[in-house]
Amino acid sequence: MRNILLTLAFLTMPFLKVYSQDLPVYQDTSKGIEERINDALSRMTLAEKVALCHAQGKFYSNGVPRLGIPGLWMSDGPHGVRAEILWREWRQAGWEIDSCTAFPSLTCLAATWNPEMALKYGTAIGEEAAYRNKQVLLGPGVNIYRTPLNGRNFEYMGEDPYLSSQMCAPYIKGVQKNGVSCCVKHFALNNQEWGRWSINVEVSERALRELYLPAFQSAVKNGGVWSVMGSYNKLRGTHCSHNDYLLNKILKDEWGFDGVVMSDWDATHNFKEAVYNGLDIEMGTSQRPDKGIKWDKFTFNECYLGNDFYNALKNGDVPEEIVNEKARRVLRLIFRTSYSPVRHTGNMDYEGHAAACREIGTEGIVLLQNNKTDDLKHPLLPLSAWLKPEHTIMVVGDNATRMLTLDGGSSELKAQHETSVLEAMQKKFGDNVFHNQGYWPEPSNNNKHDEWLENNAASRTQAVLLARTADLVIFVGGLNKDRFQDCEDSDRKSYDLPYEQAQLIEELAEVNPNIICVIMSGNAVQMDWADKVPAILQAWYLGSETGNALLDVLMGYVNPSGKLPFSIPFKLEDCAAHSFGEIAYPGNGKQVEYKEDILVGYRWHDTRNIPARFAFGHGLSYTTFKYGNAKLRNDGGKWVVSIPVKNTGKLTGKEVAQLYVGKEDSSVPRAKKELKAFQKIELQPGEEKTVTFTIDPQTDLQYYDETTKAWKTESGKYTIYIGSSSTDIRSTVKVSL
Numbered sequence: 162m163r164n165i166l167l168t169l170a171f172l173t174m175p176f177l178k179v180y181s182q183d184l185p186v187y188q189d190t191s192k193g194i195e196e197r198i199n200d201a202l203s204r205m206t207l208a209e210k211v212a213l214c215h216a217q218g219k220f221y222s223n224g225v226p227r228l229g230i231p232g233l234w235m236s237d238g239p240h241g242v243r244a245e246i247l248w249r250e251w252r253q254a255g256w257e258i259d260s261c262t263a264f265p266s267l268t269c270l271a272a273t274w275n276p277e278m279a280l281k282y283g284t285a286i287g288e289e290a291a292y293r294n295k296q297v298l299l300g301p302g303v304n305i306y307r308t309p310l311n312g313r314n315f316e317y318m319g320e321d322p323y324l325s326s327q328m329c330a331p332y333i334k335g336v337q338k339n340g341v342s343c344c345v346k347h348f349a350l351n352n353q354e355w356g357r358w359s360i361n362v363e364v365s366e367r368a369l370r371e372l373y374l375p376a377f378q379s380a381v382k383n384g385g386v387w388s389v390m391g392s393y394n395k396l397r398g399t400h401c402s403h404n405d406y407l408l409n410k411i412l413k414d415e416w417g418f419d420g421v422v423m424s425d426w427d428a429t430h431n432f433k434e435a436v437y438n439g440l441d442i443e444m445g446t447s448q449r450p451d452k453g454i455k456w457d458k459f460t461f462n463e464c465y466l467g468n469d470f471y472n473a474l475k476n477g478d479v480p481e482e483i484v485n486e487k488a489r490r491v492l493r494l495i496f497r498t499s500y501s502p503v504r505h506t507g508n509m510d511y512e513g514h515a516a517a518c519r520e521i522g523t524e525g526i527v528l529l530q531n532n533k534t535d536d537l538k539h540p541l542l543p544l545s546a547w548l549k550p551e552h553t554i555m556v557v558g559d560n561a562t563r564m565l566t567l568d569g570g571s572s573e574l575k576a577q578h579e580t581s582v583l584e585a586m587q588k589k590f591g592d593n594v595f596h597n598q599g600y601w602p603e604p605s606n607n608n609k610h611d612e613w614l615e616n617n618a619a620s621r622t623q624a625v626l627l628a629r630t631a632d633l634v635i636f637v638g639g640l641n642k643d644r645f646q647d648c649e650d651s652d653r654k655s656y657d658l659p660y661e662q663a664q665l666i667e668e669l670a671e672v673n674p675n676i677i678c679v680i681m682s683g684n685a686v687q688m689d690w691a692d693k694v695p696a697i698l699q700a701w702y703l704g705s706e707t708g709n710a711l712l713d714v715l716m717g718y719v720n721p722s723g724k725l726p727f728s729i730p731f732k733l734e735d736c737a738a739h740s741f742g743e744i745a746y747p748g749n750g751k752q753v754e755y756k757e758d759i760l761v762g763y764r765w766h767d768t769r770n771i772p773a774r775f776a777f778g779h780g781l782s783y784t785t786f787k788y789g790n791a792k793l794r795n796d797g798g799k800w801v802v803s804i805p806v807k808n809t810g811k812l813t814g815k816e817v818a819q820l821y822v823g824k825e826d827s828s829v830p831r832a833k834k835e836l837k838a839f840q841k842i843e844l845q846p847g848e849e850k851t852v853t854f855t856i857d858p859q860t861d862l863q864y865y866d867e868t869t870k871a872w873k874t875e876s877g878k879y880t881i882y883i884g885s886s887s888t889d890i891r892s893t894v895k896v897s898l
């Protein structure tokens with residue numbers, strides 16, 4: 162049979178050759194992509210070019226049907242492939258074949274401090290996107306975590322530009338090797354949801370360059386991302402989805418981005434700016450207030466880059482090169498994805514992807530605290546060290562049973578499965594586990610607040626009574642995906658744990674000292690109760706494998722190795738964005754001013770000597786690591802820093818060695834220290850490894866000089882700090898440049 166096929170193939174080859182010689186250049190895959198794009202463009206009518214530049218459905222934009230060039234199907238992003246949405250409305254289409262693996266939230270991924278996990282994540286989600294025939298996955302989100310009130314921080318990668326830069330690039334590569342484009346979002350400065358549609362951000366050029374842009378730049382330069390989404394807010398007076406400075410000058414000219422800029426959904430507001438300021442595909446427009454067209458009468462050709470664009474081009478009011486430039490970019494994206502010669506079929510490997518999801522989740526969970534209890538005389542965790550078959554376990558709290566993959570806005574998911582904490586615990590411990598609600602989330606529009614208060618108090622009383630009877634209490638709370646929690650288009654109203662959880666935790670801890678607090682959230686929460694409980698885990702949103710991943714860490718099947726990608730301040734006022742009055746957050750309704758400038762997150766805590774309850778980079782293990790002395794040598798102008806790290810405990814574990822650099826005698830204000838490198842290593846008990854970092858002083862120590870509008874490296878003295886967190890510094894080296 163094989164021979165027959167081979168003979169047939171051989172005999173048909175001459176015909177294929179003739180056939181391929183007749184192919185138009187744009188179809189000829191032996192030709193380079195730019196040549197093919199130019200050829201396609203030369204065959205297209207003006208109307209066809211314009212049709213590439215705006216949506217033709219909620220998540221679809223056109224190809225060139227006459228030429229057989231397919232369009233682009235898109236999907237949110239960033240934690241899984243979203244269920245299908247109706248063509249013109251935001252409701253789900255009600256399909257039965259559009260479920261997905263829900264991956265841990267991006268804050269959890271960032272907390273792994275492990276770029277290999279990001280590659281694994283991207284590869285798996287990209288396979289699902291390809292399988293679902295999506296060409297563009299709307300993610301990852303890389304906006305910097307500026308305030309713990311931002312409702313979308315869970316979709317981002319924390320407060321440090323270096324960490325998010327390192328973590329976003331492999332995610333993108335993993336997705337794009339499946340022939341699916343990432344669309345990194347939201348470019349730029351979408352650091353709060355409050356007023357997001359129009360708020361104007363005033364930020365210094367230096368903070369913009371040093372903090373808010375690097376992750377996007379890394380997405381472009383290191384990740385090779387094929388598309389970028391402009392944000393809703395304005396920068397210096399102009400909406401970011403059509404902001405000349407951000408899109409033309411920085412993204413396309415400076416960084417050489419050759420892909421597509423698409424608007425966020427409904428983020429296009431002005432014809433001229435849409436035409437000239439770097440936007441390529443207008444997505445999500447659903448009305449034209451300037452023309453009095455409301456959403457019920459709106460058709461997609463009425464986008465700013467639709468009929469109006471066509472007419473202006475036809476009349477010669479807009480030069481054709483403008484549409485050619487946009488069309489060329491859109492074609493490039495199409496040729497890279499839907500029209501790629503390799504048909505990426507992807508796969509729905511639920512089992513494999515669930516395994517990836519579980520692994521990423523366990524690596525991202527952060528053990529914030531693990532003290533000895535009076536009762537046990539040893540740390541409460543891991544449970545396998547002391548828990549006996551006869552022990553009873555109380556699992557308490559709404560997040561132990563809530564499906565946290567639902568809601569939250571555009572990152573909502575229809576998960577193929579989601580194992581809750583309670584389910585996983587019951588599977589493991591059977592009847593020894595009992596659940597109690599403990600607290601009730603209050604709906605955001607509740608008009609029966611007093612009634613809710615009463616119910617909640619009753620629930621609390623009952624929970625406290627039951628907690629006395631258990632050998633172990635596992636409290637599972639935090640935020641959820643409701644409005645004003647971790648949710649798009651709203652910010653949190655306060656830093657507290659909502660729904661009177663703090664009170665519940667304190668009362669539970671009073672009657673049962675063996676209590677573990679598991680906080681599921683994408684944001685820091687106030688933890689005034691922290692000293693009253695022995696163990697705290699920051700468990701993010703873990704997706705499909707929530708319960709299993711958490712159980713792995715609680716039991717010690719996996720030794721925790723996550724590190725915080727943001728600081729957890731004692732109180733909101735300790736956070737930089739909340740230290741300059743309302744104008745710095747949430748702004749005056751029109752404008753928000755980033756008055757803290759470059760001192761965001763740990764840069765603020767460190768430099769201003771305002772301790773955080775849990776510092777950036779903090780995260781414990783069930784084993785202990787001892788660092789030796791760091792040594793530095795100069796290798797052709799590069800600084801090679803090495804430090805031995807030894808596992809001094811009894812369990813295998815992973816440690817993230819973090820390298821920060823500070824400059825004391827700087828001529829410009831600087832953060833006390835900044836993260837410049839990190840490495841995650843695994844060590845067996847007693848094992849020692851030498852971690853080696855290479856720093857290029859010419860590029861890694863730069864600050865952005867506003868006067869010369871250029872990056873600058875100052876000579877003088879620097880201190881290199883190496884530690885287990887941003888405050889737990891184990892060794893320092895002084896060096897002169």
Ligand code: BGC
Nearest residue numbers: 237238299346347425426571
């Ligand atoms: C969000 C984007 C999302 C888009 C499509 C917007 O409201 O800001 O992140 O990708 O909707 O759902």
